[in-house]
Amino acid sequence: MELTVNGDDRQVLDGTSAQSLLEQLGLPDKGVAIAVNGAVHPRSRWDEALPACADVEVLTAVQGG
């Protein structure tokens, strides 16, 4: 299925969860937060399959402010 991850279109395995997405993209799973379709996707739901064509944002702390 297709997802948009941080603005880029990505082809991922059907039924991909947030946890699995991070693994497939080689991203760390600590110190990050995920939004799906403009809402917080809490860690407690990271093993659920993401909706097809979802707009996913993966964010982390950087220098700022």
Next chain:
Amino acid sequence: MADRPGEPLVIAGRAFGSRLITGTGGSANLEHLRAALVASGTELTTVSLRRTSLAEGGGVLETIRELGIMPLPNTAGCLGAAEAVLTAQLAREALHTDWIKLEVIGDEKTLLPDAVALVEAAEELVADGFTVLPYTNDDPILARRLADVGCAAVMPAGSPIGTGLGILNPHNIELIVAQSPVPVILDAGIGTASDAALAMELGCDAVLLASAVTRAADPAAMATAMRLAVEAGRLARGAGRIPRRRWAIASSPTEGRLQI
């Protein structure tokens, strides 16, 4: 009236020995940042939330935590209340803190706060359980509104972010201090140590600055200067300055002078 100089800064029931809050933005690299953070003596420092792919040279959170400093996520760059609220909620997920430096800016040229959206976002975040520290204009009425909706502090700008223009309206800052039921933290516009000292002399409870240190030619030296300036300003505030006068008043005895 200022509290006693040695008293800790207390925000939402949490005490900080240092009254200098730093930002981590603008540092050339983590080594410079680490040296500046140590020199500043800060116990609270801001970080931003960005897409992971853009987190080049990451590891800022590890550096902060190694130094025993509490990270304060911000909503820097957010242009509306909805974006700021979502960013705050994501920061809570990523960093496991419900403290947020709330920034809702009106445009990217001035980076000045959007007052209406700021109050709206603050109210929503307070209701959602956040400890909200809003970056605000130097407007005494707006500061009162923010305290009214439950913000844990108010953080008026001395001048626009990154300008180094210092405190453009000291009188407004004094008015905010005189009326605020929550700590007042001078945030943004600090250029050099005298600006930070002035903020404390005006009665602010703390100073938040980033660029003045991270973009200085010698960040660690400037961080030391800022630490001393905040302490000096706080001491001076508590010590009670002399009144300003139009005409000179001699400090030496006027009697017993040589007669020729």
